[in-house]
Amino acid sequence: MFKKMVAASAAKSPWIYHINTGSCNGCDIELVAVLTPRYDAERFGFKLAGSPRHADIVVVSGPVTSQSKERLIRTLEQVPEPKVVVTLGSCPKSGNVFKGSYSVECPVDKYTHVDVSIAGCTPKPEAVIEGLYKAAQILKEKREAMNK
Amino acid sequence: MNYTHFPVLSVMGLFLGGFLVEIFGSKNKTVRNIIVMLFTTVSACLMLYLTIPVFGRGEVISYWMGNWEPVGGHAIGIGYEIDGLNMFFVILVVLTYWLSAVYSIKYMEKDRHLGHYYTLFLMLAGSVLGLVCTGDIFNLYVMVEIMTFAAVALTAFRNKKGSNLEAAFKYLVIGSVGSGFTLTGITLLYMQFHTLNMAQLASLVSGNMTPVSVLALSFMFIGFGVKSFIVPFHTPAADAYMSAPTSISMVFSGMVNKAGVYGMIRLLYMVFRVIDKSAIQIVVVVFGAVTMFIGVTMALAQHDFKRLLAFHSISQIGYVITAIGLCSLMGMTSGLFHAMNHTLFKGLLFLCAGAVLYATGTTDLDKLGGLSKKMPKTTICFLIGAFSISGLPPFNGFASKWMIYQAVYEKAVVTGNFFYTFVTVTAVVVSVMTLASFIKVTQAVFFGQAPKNLANTKEVPFSMRLPMWIMSALCLFGGVFYRLIGRYLLIPAGQAAFNITNYIDAMLGESTAVSASVTNVSMDLADGFSYWNPIVWLVIFITVLIAVCLVLIMGSGSRGKVLESGKDAAEDGKYSTFFSGEKSEYSHVAGSDLFWGFKHNWRKYFGIMQSVHSGNINDYSLMTVICSALIVIVFTVIFI
């Protein structure tokens, strides 16, 4: 019974922890917009967590500056399993306009496995919600894989 | 067996041990330890044997030294008398000095001149034991003097630090002021009634409050107030408790200030028999309430472990004084219960502070941290002590504090006086503040992160942990089986405090009290051992706990794993503390950084308190004398 309850709950309460690795703040604002009454991501159970220890989904925005690289890796390590990494916007995926800069070390998938990439500069809130929803489904799969 | 000799034998035994330990034990460690343990254990056993006649058969033991029995109702010699109340305090005293002696063996081993230490220690133990056994008021004064001087010398025992000598000096000055008042009071009494025997005095003074005896009463009230460190006479206490070796701090809070409480009870209930006057009750309760409040707020502002405990001692004595000032059986039993619990949990906490000092070399709250991983057993003992003193169920502090609230509120209902409701609220708030200051110690000393220089700290040896375990067990026992303690210990002791005719008759012969027309202090019979049933609570708690554990076991297949870093795991990474992504570094929230929201709102009060506690002995003496004058005025106004 407990197994079923845990499995059923896995995708229904994804808590988000947001890491900004030198983003221009555009994506960050869009992520917050997702939680506003207009888009209301809370109906899927999404919630912003205060600490990586509480998180299921880690949302990374920004092109990973060399200052923030170490912090990013450390914070990702501190998230308990199962976890899903989502990149938000074009920067963490490709570097966007910052590509080639001496201080930028993108993309994020050099350092960790990225499950979902939400592209766009900035992505629309609808896209963000869809990406997060997919991430929640991946979370469920990972949870099931852990049980086996 | 003629057990009436036992009290005097134990008292003299302790004094004798004090001399022998200096003569034979000043060089050899083993001889010294054997002498100390022998004399403390034998005297403790002799005294504890007396519980059988006193509590078991309800006897009152009286003993005349040199067989100088009273002639025609006039006491000539020195008499020892032990009724339920004395016996209760005897148990506290015996328990404290025995545990302290066990603890001292290991704790003091690094110090020099231990012969002197044990001489003073045994003198202190003997004097307090004598004080609670004696039935002669001048003998009581002598014991108070021996106690004060032994205590002062022990405060200054680690005299390499100037602050310790200063503390001893403060204690000496204020203590002497107190002793002086006591002696003057006794002189006034002797001048008027030509006797020093407490029973005879009780039969003579009762209902005969002349201006001279009012002055005597107020002087003796001041004297015992100084000995029990009630506000405003608490000023030397903090320094003394902090400077003395921890085994002695425990003795101070466990029996030295209880001696003052004992004196206060005898003074108010028996010798002068004034406690049934409602004005006196209010005066005593006001002293108690102010003491507990100022003690706890000062404790919240402290940076030193032992100093904080010292202010808590003051605060808890405030509870005891409040309770005994109520003049009801419920108040008396709850006060005695709290006195006993205070001996246990404060002793335990002092021993934990001593363990921390022994292991790390400091008690400064801002320099410690993270000891729970190095000293897990001490941490558990400390948590038990802290929960007891802050009155969390099911520990003993809760049972006694709960009875005190009941007693104070009962008094408010019976007298219809709003003041007592106010005192109830104060008592509850003080209890929460007590919890707060112990949370502060927990966070600052035992949890959090350990500074680099404490990396090699080790757990303290077994002989130091043994008294801690004994006291922890007693704390839990007292909380769970408090009805048992109430029935066999507290109610007989409480009733003995009221039953002064019995005391007088046992001392001076049958029907002396009747002929002197002394009556007992009237009490109501409610004893307050009613609603709180910790056993039921514990049973429900354990049932639910078992159910939760079963659910946990059932769900263990689907539950996430508990991951813990190995010993050699990297400092950085998954198991490091979250620092917003930064590399984990030493960052400890020290004790003085806590409770900012509280201190900010109370900054004016703390400002005043800081300027009052200036640390200047001249100010303290002035404060003592002015407050003494006020007490004399108040008592005069009440009676005349």
Added chain:
Amino acid sequence: MTGFFDIIENIIKALVFPGLLFATIGGLILAGFDRKVIARMQRRVGPPILQPTYDFFKLAGKETIVPHAANKPVYLAAPFVGYVSLIVMMTLIPIGGYSAFSGKADLIVILYLLTIPAVALIVGGSASGSPYAGIGVSREMVTMMAYELPLIIVFLAVARLVGGSSLEFSLQYINAWQVANGPVISHLAMIPAALAMLLVIPAEVGTQPFDVAEAETEICEGPLVEYSGLPLGMFKLNTAVKMFVMTSLFSALFLGGIYNGIHTGVTLWGIHFLDIIIRAIIHFAISLVVTLICMTTVHAVTARLKIEHLFKFYWTVVTGLALISLILVWIGL
């Protein structure tokens, strides 16, 4: 054999009603309801009512990481101790006028039992070794000092109204008194006290604007910062159960005696079980309303206070309200 049935009955009381199962499910539904209604107030769809339940089971399925600096036994045991003591509290409060273990606890005991979950949170957070938790612990403790003063005054006012001596402090006595004389709140003098109690509940539970200790935006949820997995879920569950316990306490203190007319007479093994079920449902409905008034509405329209403002608010406004009641009752109004 009767002894055996007594034991079974008591175990059922502790584990099913009004203990473990009832308190947990009730608390989870209350918390879900709270979140849903806040969403509706902000014109959102909001999460399903069962969201707290999903949160709990999801957390149960996650890893628990014990950090380096933490003291493992204390760190892991704290949430469970808090949870169990909340459940025990629930068994001591009369539910719909039905008290499972009668005559076993009075108001002061309740006051102290209430501190155990808070102390569990404090000690657990402190044991995690994080400086964020240190700040959170400090704030939690100050919050506790803040609300304890008005709470005791409210209790004394109620005790003074219902009875003479301190021996009549018990919740069962208060309940019986209310059955005879009408709910406590119907006495005008007690309305300020009821208001004070309503203001104490959100601080006790830790909802906005009094959630300074667990401020996730500034100190990463304070004492909970290092917790993950099941222990974190237990703490979230504790908050939910605490909501139910506090609202139950409110209705037991102020709204007792409104169940007078409920007697169906249906019995099973000598227990009026239908009565108990109906009363439990009404009790739960009252809890919902109290939650709506004192937590949901306040949460939806306020932002978090600063800790020193919180302390000041409780020691002036709320204590003042409670004192008005106490004085009015004392002079016999």
